Amino acid sequence: MQTHFTLAQLADSGTAEAEKILRTCVHCGFCTATCPTYRLTGDERDSPRGRIYLIKDMLESGRDAGPVETHHIDRCLSCLSCMTTCPSGVHYMHLVDHARxxxxxxxxxxVKIRLTRAALALMLPQAGRFRAAMGLAKLARPFRALLPPDLRGMLDLAPDRVHPRSAQEGPATFPAQGARRMRVALLPGCVQPALNPAINDAAIRLLTRLGAELVVAKGVGCCGALTHHMGRDGHGFATANIRAWMAEVEGDGLDAIIVTASGCGTTVKDYGYMFRDDPVLAGPAATVSALARDVTEVLVSLGLPEDVAAPRPLRVAYHAACSLQHGQKVKDPPRDLLRRAGFTVLDVPDGHLCCGSAGTYNLLQPELAGQLRDAKVAAIEGTRPDVIAAGNIGCMTQIGSGTALPIVHTVQLLDWATGGPAPDGLPAHTKAP
Structure with missing residues (x-):
């Protein structure tokens, strides 16, 4: 794609990177075939190629963002399916983040949308505020019919139970069982410990059982993904994490930084890019990104025990989170681990398509998100599974709001197969093959 930025515009690092990305696009349109929003609306401006044109015109002109750019880029999920499809290597994630x-x-x-976005940015990254907000949501449920439709959608996603702060939110050290094979740090997350602490509890049990010493570093918090992908500055959260983890690296050392929510993992692995121009943190950020791993990547490295066996035969529909399969390019490890543990893994049709969660997307774009969820649930239920497994808390919440099937994190099944407790909600009986 030909560009016409001025030298003054290219003096800005973000614009210069955007220009490089734009020039790699050859207008082939392969991305339109795998874009969830384009499949729903049929509007070229709701496809990656269309949004790239909007971004190019907006940035080259140097003008303020107009309603057309705002509308169509706000409707982008950042699922990154287009990056998996693109034969030219267009780094759409960095481009759309800059545009946002x-x-x-x-x-x-x-005013209504600005206030909603500000409230989400204030509430979601802080576990204490999130817990308080979910408590208020529970009180508001009896008055659901009186609320506007978009607020009803947010209320429907609110959990029945919010868990109090626990040891997994740190700082804490969980020693390896037997000989220590590696030392790893865990990102607890911000929303996940309040919504479903059983995920990190299972990861801690499983990793320590396999010989990993696990630490939750002092000062670690939200990864910054939620605000960063809203176009707001997530560098403050990332800075705190980088400094906390580097203290561990420079202390007893780290072999990996474990992330159990793949949406967070994609962002932590991108810290090196986010801080590329920072004279102080560029090096440490690159170190942290190089150490970041999805939990299943580390489990493949450690290996499951030879005698691992599923306590009960289960048909598991594995949902590949976009942030894991497209953002991190981690595709086989979760499936391979589940099969190795003795579960029957079912491939979900159109598994490359997003479920509609996408960070805050299901809260800000409830109509499109609902259509994507319903399509995903139909595809999953069509495989006749006993249980759904996924690697991202956002996907689990979104899909779980549309089905009665139990949905658990991949590590919960692996923990169960290696001696841990059975995940809550598993069916009493399994389906015939």
């Missing part, structure tokens, strides 16, 4: 930051600075949204 420009829209956040210069775009004109309604």
């Amino acid at each position: 930051a420009h829209i956040e600075r210069t775009g004109k949204r309604s």
Whole structure:
């Protein structure tokens, strides 16, 4: 793609990177075939190629973001399926993140939308605030019919139970069982410990059982993904994490930084890019990114015990989170581990398509998110599974809101197969093959 940025514009690092990305696009349109929003709307501007044109025109002109750019880029899931499909290697994630930051600075949204986005950015990254907000949501449920439709959607996603702070939120050290084979740090997350602490509890049991010493570093918190992908600055959260983990690296050392929520993992692995121009943190950020691993990547390295066996035969529909399969390019490890543990793993049709969660997307774009969820649930239920497994808390919440099937994290099944407790909600009986 030909570009016409001025030298003054290219002096800005973000614009210069955007220009490089734009120039790699050859207009082939392969991305339109795998874009969830384009499949729903049929509008070229809701496809990666269309959004790339909108971003190019907006950035080259140097003007404020208009309503068209804001509308169609806000409707992008950042599922990154287009990056998996693209034969030219267009790094759409960095491009759309840069465009979102420009829209956040210069775009004109309604007061209602601005307040909603500000409230989410204030609430979600802070576990204490999130717990308080979910408590208020529970009180508001009896008045659901009186609320506007978009607020009803947010209320429907709120859990029945919010868990109090636990040891997994640190700082803490969990020693390896037997000889120590590696030392790893865990990112507890911000929303996940409150919504489903059983995920990290299972990961801690499983990793220590396999010989990993696990630490939750002092000062670790939200990864910054939620605010960063809203066009807001997530560097403050990332800075705190980088410094906390580097203290561990420079202390007793780390072999890996474990992330159990793949949406967070994609962002932590991108810290090196986010801080590329920081004279102080560029090096440490690159070190942290190099150490970051999805939990299943480390489990493949450690290996499951020879005598591992599923306590009960289960048909498991594995949902590949977009942030894991497209963002991190981690595709085989979760499936391979589940099969190795003795479960029957079912491939979900159109597994490359997003479920509609996408961070805050299901809260800000409930209509499109609901259509994507319903399509995903139909595809999953068509495989006749006993249980759904996934590697991202956002996907689990989104899909779980549309089906009665139990949905658990991959590590919960692996923990169960290696001696841990059975995950809550598993069916009493399994389906015939």
